[in-house]
Amino acid sequence: MKTYIVLKLIKAKPMTRGDYNTLRGWQLPKDEDGSDEGYLVEYTDSPSANVKGYLGYVSWSPKYVFDEAYRPIETHDGHLKFGKI
Structure with missing residues (x-):
């Protein structure tokens, strides 16, 4: 496999x-823990929505x-600020 960023x-x-x-x-598979913490992620640049109520791919x-892959951005005085969660 190739490596990508x-x-x-x-x-x-x-x-x-x-x-x-x-x-x-969906039914939660028996071998999965429903209390696992995580995030719903919406890819807003996707041309096809897959969940009702969302515009992008979810x-x-x-x-x-x-937490290892994503960093929040905030706007302050019109500037983007990247941070760590």
């Missing part, structure tokens, strides 16, 4: 694995994976 703007909010499965209308990421 990505830069994207996303929207995200905290959501457990169980709540994500409920949102999608997926779920475990908290430890999300």
Whole structure:
């Protein structure tokens, strides 16, 4: 496999694995923990929405994976500020 690096703007909010499965209308597999912390992630640049109520492609990421890969941005006086969660 090749190695890649990505830069994207996303929207995200905290959501457990169980709540994500409920949102999608899926049954939680018996070997998965519904209380796992994570994030609902919406890729706003995607041309196809896959969950009603969202404009972009939606997926779920475990908290430890999300925290290592994503950094929040905030606007202050018109400038972007990158930070660590």
